[in-house]
Amino acid sequence: MEHLSLHALNNLIKTTLDSQLDPSYWVVAEIGEMRNTQNGHCYLELVDKENDRVTAKVRGTIWSYTYRNLSTWFEGMTGQALQPGLKILCNVAVQFHELYGLSVNIKDIDANFTLGERARRRKEVIDKLVADGTFDMNRGHALPLVPQRIAIISSPTAAGFGDFMDQIEQNSRGYKFSAKLYKATMQGDKAALSIINAMMQVHDHIENYDALIIIRGGGSQVDLDCFDDYELASHIAQYPIPVLTGIGHERDETIADLVAHTRLKTPTAVAEFLISGIIAFDDQLDEYFSRLFHSVNQKINVEKQRLSSLGYQLKGISKEKTASSNYTLSHLMHKVKAAAKNYFHQQQKKLDLADNTMKFLDPQQVLKRGYTITTVNGKLIKNTTLTKGDVIVSESNNYIITSTVESSNKKNGKEKA
Amino acid sequence: MAKKKLSYKNAVEEIESIVDKIENGEPDVDELAELVKRAAGLIKECKVKLKGTEDSLSETLEELE
Structure with missing residues (x-):
């Protein structure tokens, strides 16, 4: 029977693949496992999953000269390293090795796909949080002062x-x-x-x-x-x-x-x-303090001013009062003085009049006018009964005459001496 | 919140109301002294608390793995 050696078969597969496949394909796959070797090559496993079940799998390699640049660039673009679980769009060349079998050599990776993929995943998560009604919840808490x-x-x-x-x-x-x-x-x-x-x-x-x-x-x-x-x-x-x-x-x-x-x-x-x-809080406290200080000062000043103006008012009023009382007092004094003067004047007039009257009635004045005053035993003859032989003394202006009573008759003829 | 000697929020609310009251000239001089004393006391208490002189703190880096 005609037969091939295994090596020949693998060689056939290899030639077939080389002739039938394009040099490279863009493939979307998830990185399953991944390890870096000391010489800088990266060995990984690309998988396809459907509901977490692996539906396809292939070994992959990224040679060190590609990996060095690719991984740095990818991290720079996406902010994350190539790692298991990451979905990538990569340019692969299918290779078949007689000894090692089928694998893909990754020549390029499109970071934009991963970014888009992440954006999609993020959007899913965000949509879910929004649907849960939790998305804005934490921002609803007030941060303590x-x-x-x-x-x-x-x-x-x-x-x-x-x-x-x-x-x-x-x-x-x-x-x-x-x-x-x-x-x-x-x-x-x-x-x-x-x-x-x-x-x-x-x-x-x-x-x-x-x-x-x-x-x-x-x-x-x-x-x-x-x-x-x-x-x-x-x-x-x-x-x-x-x-x-x-x-x-x-x-x-x-x-x-x-x-x-x-x-x-x-x-x-x-x-x-x-x-x-x-x-900010501390500054606010300071501001409160200065406001307090300011308004208290102001208030105290206002009160001070009020007090001093009350003082002035008081002084003013008392001065006025004293002045007006002084005036009243001196006015009264004048009045009293005048009244007193007037009174004395009147009295003086009365006295003068009385004096004149008295002068008019003075016995000496009477004598001067030619009258005599006759006394018996030093007493005026008024109600005295005179009898014959009584000695009477008559005083005129110039003489004192002594006489003896011959007879005396009451003018009304009732009594005889 | 566990029992706190002084809540910043309550303190600030009270200080604010006192300052407003004084600025709007409501209290008479006798009342003023009491209010100022109270507000100044609260401000001081807050400041002391900010500087943490009443608590001992910073118990970092202990606790489980």
Whole structure:
């Protein structure tokens, strides 16, 4: 029977493939497994999946001279490394080796496809979160005025964590934070689950914290896919306190950033954000104080002025009052003086009149006018009864005459001496 | 929130209301002294708390793996 050696068969297959196939094809496939060898070649497995079931598989290689450039460029474009699980569009040449069998040699990879693929996946996750009604939930929490008590999820060895702690512990104003680290793996397949676990630990003491900080950082810009994970994003969105992210990457925001309360680029930026918030609060306190000081001063000045103006008023009024009383008083004095003068004048007049009258009645004046005054025993003869022989004395102006009574008769003839 | 000696939010609300009250000239001089004392006290308390002199803190890097 005619036969071929195995080598000849494989050779036939090889020739057939070479003649029948195009030099290369653009193929969409998922990277199944992947390893790099020391000499820089990359060996991988391309698979097709339908509902997580592998429906096609082929070995692939990227030779070192291609891989070096391709991997760097791919990372630069997509922000992530070529890695298992990644769906890629690659340009492959089918090869058949008599000893090693069928494989594809990857000559090029279209990074835009992966970007588009990721965008599609991200959109799916976002749509799902929006449909859940959780997408905006975390942003609904108000960040406390002074987020001073913080829980941090990070890897303790990450440079970003060190930067963050330095920043908040040595802030220039000397604010004190109560910060506690909850460790988690921050990159790779297990990162999302690890972060969720840490979030649950924080949740057990949630009343001790004002905010949750998720930081990563320094180091490579790759391996951010975990932050696009639906479960992680969903936990962040629904977290009962504000979540601040500082994942440390330059590319578009991850979904974790999108659902977080506040998204910052780096851990240092998170620290600055927290501190600036406290500075704002502190400044507000200062402003209150100066407003208080100002308005109290003003108020005291107003009161002072009121007091001194009351003082002036009082002085003015009393002066006026005194002046008017003085006037009244002196007016009264004048009146009294005048009245007194008048009174004395009247009295003087009366006295003068009386004096004249008295002068008129003076016995000496009577004598001068030619009358005499006759007395008996020194008494005026008025009701005295005179008898014969009584001696009477008569005084005229110039003489004193002594006589003896011969007889005396009452003028009305009733009595005789 | 666990029992806190002073809530920044409550403190600020009270300070603000006192400042407003004084600026709008409501209180008389006797009342003023009390209000100013209260507001200044609250401001000081907040500032002390910011500098953390009342708490001891920063218990980082412990806790489980």
